[in-house]
Amino acid sequence: MEYRELGNSGIKVSPVAMGCWAIVGDTTWGPQDERVAIAAIHAALDEGINLFDTAESYGDGYSEELLGRALRGRRDRAVIASKVSSGHLARADLRAACEASLRRLQTDYIDLYQVHWPSRTVPLAETMDAMAELWKQGKIRAIGVCNFASLDLDDLLALGGCATNQLPYSLLARAIEYAVQPKCVAHGIGILTYSPLAQGLLTGKFASADEVPEGRARTRHFAGTRPQARHGEAGCEAETFAAIARVREIAAGMSQPVASVSLTWLLHQPAVVSVLAGARSPEQIRENVRAAQIKLSSHVVQALSAATEEVKRYLGTNPDLWQPAAQSRMR
Ligand SMILES: NC(=O)c1ccc[n+]([C@@H]2O[C@H](COP(=O)([O-])OP(=O)(O)OC[C@H]3O[C@@H](n4cnc5c(N)ncnc54)[C@H](OP(=O)(O)O)[C@@H]3O)[C@@H](O)[C@H]2O)c1
Numbered sequence: 001m002e003y004r005e006l007g008n009s010g011i012k013v014s015p016v017a018m019g020c021w022a023i024v025g026d027t028t029w030g031p032q033d034e035r036v037a038i039a040a041i042h043a044a045l046d047e048g049i050n051l052f053d054t055a056e057s058y059g060d061g062y063s064e065e066l067l068g069r070a071l072r073g074r075r076d077r078a079v080i081a082s083k084v085s086s087g088h089l090a091r092a093d094l095r096a097a098c099e100a101s102l103r104r105l106q107t108d109y110i111d112l113y114q115v116h117w118p119s120r121t122v123p124l125a126e127t128m129d130a131m132a133e134l135w136k137q138g139k140i141r142a143i144g145v146c147n148f149a150s151l152d153l154d155d156l157l158a159l160g161g162c163a164t165n166q167l168p169y170s171l172l173a174r175a176i177e178y179a180v181q182p183k184c185v186a187h188g189i190g191i192l193t194y195s196p197l198a199q200g201l202l203t204g205k206f207a208s209a210d211e212v213p214e215g216r217a218r219t220r221h222f223a224g225t226r227p228q229a230r231h232g233e234a235g236c237e238a239e240t241f242a243a244i245a246r247v248r249e250i251a252a253g254m255s256q257p258v259a260s261v262s263l264t265w266l267l268h269q270p271a272v273v274s275v276l277a278g279a280r281s282p283e284q285i286r287e288n289v290r291a292a293q294i295k296l297s298s299h300v301v302q303a304l305s306a307a308t309e310e311v312k313r314y315l316g317t318n319p320d321l322w323q324p325a326a327q328s329r330m331r
């Protein structure tokens with residue numbers, strides 16, 4: 001596997017990473033066997049995946065704890081990316097959150113420490129200064145953010161920027177292409193893509209919107225009338241499933257799984273360093289890692305983009321998967 005540089009940090013990471021949210025088995029994801037989750041982490045390492053993305057908020061610390069346990073004796077093979085919640089961005093809170101994450105992860109450093117969502121109360125300068133202190137103390141090796149859209153990125157760049165921006169990006173969620181991604185490209189900020197399989201839609205496992213579990217059928221693809229949706233928009237269910245059918249056909253033409261092809265498409269996009277795919281079993285890990293081996297011609301890359309263009313148009317420039325622009329925590 002060809003490793004890539006994590007922004008300007010000097011840290012090398014696998015282009016396919018393991019997202020460690022779904023393994024907590026919460027109400028969004030449904031039950032998870034802990035032994036299978038640990039086996040998935042071990043399978044990831046065996047397959048050459050070295051980047052693991054977690055957060056203090058996933059399962060209220062359980063994701064970090066699980067990752068820490070699974071990596072015992074293998075810490076040096078992993079690049080751990082964790083996140084501080086938006087409620088912990090004041091200096092003292094951030095320090096305490098980092099210490100708690102280090103304890104749960106059973107390590108004395110976090111490779112990439114990320115702001116999970118921007119704060120509207122704590123000045124960004126205070127947060128970035130506190131991050132820099134942790135970096136100087138060797139508790140974190142690189143600094144990243146998540147969910148920083150155009151205006152937040154401008155504020156961040158004025159303070160000197162950071163290594164990475166973690167953003168929602170998949171064949172079915174392409175809003176960052178309008179303004180955020182070009183800004184990351186221009187300023188050398190690496191993009192880590194979250195929900196790269198559109199929370200399972202791009203694995204082809206759901207034949208229709210009605211088959212998608214409630215906790216996942218709340219993104220803006222789905223009708224705002226779905227039980228857990230909070231966006232109040234019409235959604236674009238028909239267009240989404242028509243797009244999935246087209247992507248499936250292209251993948252079938254290459255005799256490759258639709259999940260792998262969808263991840264490979266992302267790896268061809270500017271500034272994308274690694275795709276954080278939320279695998280829950282060794283089998284899913286082994287399928288997802290194939291994305292790093294598949295070669296797509298520019299013709300196929302364009303065909304995949306064309307297949308999802310209509311969904312891109314429907315969802316518009318708001319990159320938030322869950323909230324309408326007016327209420328979005330992204331700006
Ligand atoms: N920074 C942020 O605000 C933010 C937000 C969201 C996510 N994230 C990060 O991004 C990671 C990934 O995002 P995500 O979990 O939302 O969505 P995702 O990676 O698009 O989808 C994950 C789900 O797809 C299914 N799946 C994965 N690989 C598969 C395969 N090969 N075959 C069949 N099904 C497969 C699994 O669900 P089932 O087996 O249950 O169907 C899995 O839980 C998270 O774990 C987290 O680290 C960050």
